[in-house]
Amino acid sequence: MMYLGLIAIGLVLAVLILTDGSSSIGGVIEPDQLAGLAWGGTILTLVVAGFWHQFRERIGENLRNLLIWLALGLACVLAFSYRDRMQSVGGRLLGDLRPGTAVVGPGGSVTVTRRANGEFRVEAEVNGRTQSFAFDTGASAVVLTAENAAALGIRPEPGEFSSRVSTANGTAFTAPILLDSLSIGPITERRVDAMVAKPGALSGNLLGQSFLTRLPSYEVRGDRLILNGR
Structure with a gap:
């Protein structure tokens, strides 16, 4: 992953050198914007690479934790989506109990x-x-x-x-x-x-x-x- 990131950054730098920074690239993006993307990409690559290194060392436990967080996130989304129905069911249950x-x-x-x-x-x-x-x-x-x-x-x-x-x-x-x-x-x-x-x-x-x-x-x-x- 680290090598792929470095290759991508190298390609961006090569494009900047070849265009001499004097005109937009492909008529779509300005050189300074592309340079900003390259810098942001470098930081993101380093962060992801470090995270992946830590994740790979204890992959079983980390996968389990990731699944737990995904399940909690899904539960929160479902609870928000069906909050009115759940409130109605909860109120009905309370009325039956009291x-x-x-x-x-x-x-x-x-x-x-x-x-x-x-x-x-x-x-x-x-x-x-x-x-x-x-x-x-x-x-x-x-x-x-x-x-x-x-x-x-x-x-x-x-x-x-x-x-x-x-x-x-x-x-x-x-x-x-x-x-x-x-x-x-x-x-x-x-x-x-x-x-x-x-x-x-x-x-x-x-x-x-x-x-x-x-x-x-x-x-x-x-x-x-x-x-x-x-």
């Missing part, structure tokens, strides 16, 4: 997997704090239990539980409130009308129509609840 987790899909949609008991339990943030909700299209509003509302610093007076809200399990007395924000994954709605159920009236929070009707759409597809944000 039902209720908001898995973000294309266009900012959110998918929640049905739990083993058949209900959709949605993890959301209310005023910046995590709360768990049962998806309930029969609830006319978002409803918090008195205990969960107290954890958020919301404590209606006894006389305020004068409103009624319809749920899938019947009617409950509630106190109307206004939530600063309610977020499920990237979907965030602000100033959401909600209710606090009378103590002991409900066993869990309900994700009802005062939030759901703000969304462009939502649907249940098999064991998946899909919420579409704006």
Whole structure:
């Protein structure tokens, strides 16, 4: 390899001498450009020759290392090329392992997997704090239990539980409130009308129509609840 490089450099020098450096070579390349290529070629030849000498001494181990690096490079290229599909598969797997987790899909949609008991339990943030909700299209509003509302610093007076809200399990007395924000994954709605159920009236929070009707759409597809944000 070293000898081939030296021969090539010698040919370049011969061409430079014969042309006297006064005109372009073949009408394509200027003599100074060719000289620059020759200099660069000399450096590259020396580097490659030194590398090849080191490589040849431990060719078995070096070939194995080279194949490992090629495999890692190929894996990186494939991971980048299929990153969207891999993210979708990873999110679906997370949703199956942790039902209720908001898995973000294309266009900012959110998918929640049905739990083993058949209900959709949605993890959301209310005023910046995590709360768990049962998806309930029969609830006319978002409803918090008195205990969960107290954890958020919301404590209606006894006389305020004068409103009624319809749920899938019947009617409950509630106190109307206004939530600063309610977020499920990237979907965030602000100033959401909600209710606090009378103590002991409900066993869990309900994700009802005062939030759901703000969304462009939502649907249940098999064991998946899909919420579409704006």
